[in-house]
Amino acid sequence: MWLITNLSNTLPHLTFFLFVFLLFVLVETCGGQLDASNAGYITSPGYPLEYPPHQSCQWVISTPEPSQRIVLNFNPHFELERLDCR
Structure with missing residues (x-):
């Protein structure tokens, strides 16, 4: 899943944001608050590997x-869990 805003189309601004957001992904965040002033990615914990069981991630995305x-x-390969998931 990725998020796009139309506030700024400058590449250096986008590159900086992605760098900062990737730091969050490395520490395995699951949920939180995002400011939609910039574009970014939201992934499940441990992506691209399977995420740990019993995860409940809630993201609050706000605009200025x-x-x-x-x-x-959403990524074309995005899948929701099935009821019979193990």
Whole structure:
């Protein structure tokens, strides 16, 4: 899943944000608050490996201005767990 905002199209700004966000991924965050001023990625803990059992990750994504929109794009291979998942 990835998040796109249209506040800035400058590549250095985007590169900096991705670097910072990847630091969060390395410490195995599961949920949290995101400021949609920049584009970024949200992944499950341990991605691309399977995530640990009994995870409940909740992300709160907010925009600086109430009139701004958040666009979520899911990876084409995105799968929800099945009821018979083990």
